[in-house]
Amino acid sequence: MIIVSAGLLALAANVISVLIFLRFRNGDANVRSVLLCSRNDAIGNIAVVLAAAGAVATCAAWPDLVVAAIMAGLFLTSSVKIVRQALG
Numbered sequence: 001m002i003i004v005s006a007g008l009l010a011l012a013a014n015v016i017s018v019l020i021f022l023r024f025r026n027g028d029a030n031v032r033s034v035l036l037c038s039r040n041d042a043i044g045n046i047a048v049v050l051a052a053a054g055a056v057a058t059c060a061a062w063p064d065l066v067v068a069a070i071m072a073g074l075f076l077t078s079s080v081k082i083v084r085q086a087l088g
Contacts, residue, residue, distance in 0.1 A: 003052045011045035014038050029086040036078040044071050 017038040024031045047067040054063030 004049050007045045007049040007052070011042055011049075014042035014045060018042060029082055032085060033082045036082065040071075040074055040078055043074060047071060 018035065021031065021035040021038060025035055026032075047070060051063040051067040055061065
């Protein structure tokens, strides 16, 4: 229950951050990086809550492993976007 509460609180903070930075989405690489990181964190918060529920429901570690793999892919694609923009 603690991880779900923390995940939901962090989700609220990250959604507020995304809404604040959304109007700057076409800015420089630094602003875009903050926006993408906040977005990724919000997605991660949802995924953590779902993984916690899945782990409790199945008594297994695979929900956490699936979420970890998805999050790694999400952050990798975001970092590629930021590097390309910075180089361009």
